[in-house]
Each structure stands twice: as structure tokens, then as C-alpha cells.
Amino acid sequence: MASKRGRMSQEVNAGSMADIAFLLLIFWLVTTTIASDKGILNILPPKQDPNVPPPEVPLNERNIFNILVNANDQLLVEGEYLDNTNQLSNDIKAFILNFGAPTPEAMELFNSLPASLKALSNRDSKSSDHPMQGGAVVSIKTNRGTSYETYLEVLDNVKRAYYEIYAERVGLTSEEYRALSGKTAAEKELLDRGKENLPMSISIAEPDKLGGN
Amino acid sequence: MSKFKKKNKVTENIPTSALPDIIFMLLFFFMTTTVLRENEMLVEQKIPEATQLTKLEKKTLISYLYVGKPKNTAMYGTEPRIQANDVLINTSDIALWVNQEKDKRSETEREMLTISLKADREVKMGPISDIQFELREVDARRVLYASVGKLQN
Numbered sequence: 001m002a003s004k005r006g007r008m009s010q011e012v013n014a015g016s017m018a019d020i021a022f023l024l025l026i027f028w029l030v031t032t033t034i035a036s037d038k039g040i041l042n043i044l045p046p047k048q049d050p051n052v053p054p055p056e057v058p059l060n061e062r063n064i065f066n067i068l069v070n071a072n073d074q075l076l077v078e079g080e081y082l083d084n085t086n087q088l089s090n091d092i093k094a095f096i097l098n099f100g101a102p103t104p105e106a107m108e109l110f111n112s113l114p115a116s117l118k119a120l121s122n123r124d125s126k127s128s129d130h131p132m133q134g135g136a137v138v139s140i141k142t143n144r145g146t147s148y149e150t151y152l153e154v155l156d157n158v159k160r161a162y163y164e165i166y167a168e169r170v171g172l173t174s175e176e177y178r179a180l181s182g183k184t185a186a187e188k189e190l191l192d193r194g195k196e197n198l199p200m201s202i203s204i205a206e207p208d209k210l211g212g213n
Numbered sequence: 214m215s216k217f218k219k220k221n222k223v224t225e226n227i228p229t230s231a232l233p234d235i236i237f238m239l240l241f242f243f244m245t246t247t248v249l250r251e252n253e254m255l256v257e258q259k260i261p262e263a264t265q266l267t268k269l270e271k272k273t274l275i276s277y278l279y280v281g282k283p284k285n286t287a288m289y290g291t292e293p294r295i296q297a298n299d300v301l302i303n304t305s306d307i308a309l310w311v312n313q314e315k316d317k318r319s320e321t322e323r324e325m326l327t328i329s330l331k332a333d334r335e336v337k338m339g340p341i342s343d344i345q346f347e348l349r350e351v352d353a354r355r356v357l358y359a360s361v362g363k364l365q366n
Contacts, residue, residue, distance in 0.1 A: 018229065021236035028240060032247040037275055037329060038266040038362065044345055044354040144339035148332050149261045151341075152358055159265040178267050207338045 040155060042204075063128045064203075065095045065138045067154055071145030075154070085157050092161035094120055096136050096198075098127040106130030109197045117168050131198050141205040158202055166194030252299040255289075256281035261334040262363035269357060274325050276314045278307075280340060281333030293336045295344065304340070307347040315353070327355040 067088075068076040075082040082088065097120045099110050109132065110118070128136035138158050142151050160174070167177035170190050182188040256279050269275060279296040283289035294301045297310045315323045328348060332341060348356060 015229070017233035018236055021233050021240060025236055025240040025243065028243050028247070032243070037269045037272060037357070037359075039269075039329065039357040039359040040263055040265060041267055041269075041327075042356045042358060044349050044356055046354065047349040047352065142338045142342075144337060144342065146338040147334070148336045148338060148341055149334035151338055152261050152263055152360060155358070156263040156265050156360075163265055174265075178265065181270055183270075207342045 040152065040159060042155070059134070059137060060129070062100065062126055063134075063136055065092060065128070065136070067138070067140045067158075069140070069142045069146045069150055069154060071143045073147055073150040085153055088154070088157040089161040089164070092138060092158055093165060094122060095128055095138070096131045096161065096165065097121045098124055098129075098136070099131075100125045100127050100129050102130040103132075105197075106132050106135065114168060114171075117165060133199060133201075135201075137201040137203050139203040139205060142207045144207045144209055146207065155202070155204075159200075162195075162198075162200050165198065169198075170194045254279065254296070255285070255299070255301055256283055256294055256296050257333050257335075258331060259334050260331060261358075261360050263358075263360040264363050266360060266362055269327060269329075271325075273318070274322055275327050275329050275357070276311075277329045277331055278344065279331045280336050280344070282335065293333070293340050295340075304343045304347055307344060308351045311348065311351045311353045324352075325355070326353055327357050328353055329357045329359050331359040 066076075066078055070076070075085070075088075077088065077091065097113075097117055099106065099121050100123060102110060106129070109130070110121070130136070138161075140151075140154055140158065163174045163178055167174045170177065170193050172190070177190075177194060180187045180191050182191050258279060258281055277297075280293055281296075282291055283294050283301065289301060295304065295307070296302070297307075302310060311326075311328075315326060318326060330341070330344070345356065348354065
């Protein structure tokens with residue numbers, strides 16, 4: 001026996017090692033789901049004190065972009081029916097950047113915009129005054145029977161309009177802008193420069209009671 | 214033709230001794246990047262699609278609320294229910310749950326607590342707005358509508 005051992009090769013056969021590792025890998029892939037924390041962030045308004053009436057914010061009708069969604073998921077945007085949301089974000093962009101009656105500060109903002117965004121501005125006196133605080137508000141009103149999916153689709157389109165404007169201002173694409181984390185000073189500067197003087201004014205109204213549960 | 218004959222002399226063995234190592238590296242990569250699901254789903258979850266997604270950086274700041282039709286319809290009915298951790302709760306229990314979640318976190322993190330609302334796409338806005346109302350009451354106002362990516366048209 002002793003003499004035989006010397007002649008035997010000492011190597012362990014590792015040929016099937018890859019197969020074993022593959023089996024383990026496939027087992028892992030099948031049993032796990034990658035948790036993704038992606039989504040649309042929405043900051044809810046602070047709670048209302050029942051003793052204090054909600055503050056009356058005087059807003060002109062022309063400064064509000066009304067989106068109504070009923071219990072059948074039908075859209076009524078600025079008084080017109082819409083079959084799909086394909087054009088919605090472009091309409092919102094045009095509304096936000098209208099600059100119908102800009103204040104001097106808003107005029108300064110307008111002049112700082114890149115040419116591609118200036119081109120979207122219609123200067124229509126019947127649409128929003130300016131995109132600064134209290135100038136242009138996008139209002140979404142749903143019904144208790146509206147499906148969550150449709151609501152999210154509408155909110156998604158509103159966010160898309162804003163992000164595209166922000167990204168355009170700093171010369172990025174919308175995806176790149178949304179991927180900015182604000183961890184480094186340079187990224188934070190880009191983030192701030194994108195939304196400077198152009199706050200996301202999205203008003204989400206309490207759904208009304210019809211047709212829901 | 215002679216050109217082809219020459220080729221046969223070259224040994225065609227690809228060294229496969231490093232293959233297990235490569236596969237193991239892949240395995241370890243997946244093992245470290247994946248998170249095992251902590252709780253069993255009691256409600257149906259078909260997450261809606263959206264394009265304008267943002268990613269949250271700090272996972273410790275997120276608490277999950279699952280909304281959807283119960284899987285066990287015989288026991289819980291077909292109306293959408295809310296699942297927190299591994300139990301189904303009522304809308305009125307949300308305040309208590311949020312406060313428990315806040316207690317788990319340090320003083321500074323509390324106000325940055327984000328509720329990830331994982332709602333099924335068939336849920337109506339009624340239950341969603343009830344949840345949002347409760348969240349406003351307990352001042353947990355950062356809500357993330359969890360959604361999966363969709364190609365932009």
C-alpha cells in the first residue's frame with residue numbers, strides 16, 4: 001500500500017467543483033428577490049389643526065393646472081378629456097414655463113433659463129404667471145374610486161415635467177438628474193441649481209367620496 | 214487545405230481550473246447584494262409601473278406598508294387590507310405602528326422616516342387616502358410610492 005500511495009496523484013479532482021458552485025448560485029438566484037427601494041417620493045402636507053381653518057391661498061384660476069381623475073379612471077385636464085397621458089407632461093411643462101405675467105424676479109429667472117426652455121414659453125396671459133412660489137400650481141384631484149395605478153401614472157407625468165425642466169437647466173438628462181444623490185458638494189450644487197426658484201408645486205387634493213369605498 | 218491541417222496541432226483545451234473560482238465569486242456577489250424577504254406577504258402585490266423613480270439612499274430610514282387584496286380571501290375578505298410587518302392591521306392602527314417604528318430609530322432619524330407604500334395596482338384611492346390621512350396625523354409625511362421602472366416613451 002505504501003509504495004502505491006507514492007505513485008498516486010495527490011490532486012483532488014476539482015472538475016465538478018464548478019458544477020457544485022453553479023448549483024449553489026442558481027439556488028440562490030431562484031430563492032431570493034432583490035429588494036428595490038425605488039419609487040416616487042411624495043411629501044404629505046402637515047396635518048391640519050381642526051381649530052384653525054386652512055389658510056386661504058389666493059390663486060388665480062389661470063395659475064392652476066387642473067387634473068381631475070374620476071372613478072372610471074377618466075382624465076379631465078384643464079376642462080378637456082384626455083384618452084391617455086402621453087401628452088400630459090409636455091402640457092404641464094408648457095404651463096409651468098408660460099411666464100404670462102412675470103414679476104421682475106421671475107423675469108430674471110426667465111433670462112437664466114437655457115434657450116431650449118425659453119422656447120417652450122408661450123407668454124400667454126391666460127396661462128400661468130410665472131413658475132416661482134405661488135405662480136404655477138399643478139393640482140391633482142382624484143376620486144375615492146380612482147385606481148392607484150392611474151393616480152400614480154398622473155403623478156409620474158407631473159414629476160416628469162418638473163424633472164425634465166430641472167435636468168435641462170443643468171444640462172443633464174432627466175435620468176442623470178434623478179440619480180444625483182446630493183452626497184458630494186458638486187452633486188448637491190447641481191441639484192440645487194436645477195430647482196432654484198422653481199419649486200415643485202403639486203397640490204394633491206383630498207379625494208371626493210363618490211364611487212369609492 | 215494545408216492551412217487547416219496546421220490548426221489541428223494546437224491544443225484546444227481551455228483551462229477550466231479557474232472556473233469554480235469565478236462561479237464562487239458570482240455566488241458571493243449575489244449573496245452579499247440580496248436581502249432576504251423578512252416577512253411573508255399576506256396581501257397581493259403587483260407593484261405599479263412608473264418612469265420617474267428616485268432611489269432612497271438610507272435603507273434604515275424606510276418602513277414598509279403593504280396594501281392589497283388579502284391572499285387568504287376566505288379569512289380576510291376581498292377588500293384591500295394593510296399589512297405592517299407580518300400582520301394585517303386596520304387603518305386606525307397605523308398611528309400606533311408609526312410610533313413603534315419611530316421608537317426603533319434614533320432621535321435624529323425619526324423625522325426622516327420614510328414610509329414605503331407598496332400598494333397593489335388594483336387598490337382604489339379611497340384606502341390610500343385614508344392611510345395618508347393617518348400618516349399626516351402622526352407626522353410621518355415622507356411617503357414613497359413604491360413602483361417598478363417602465364421604459365419611457
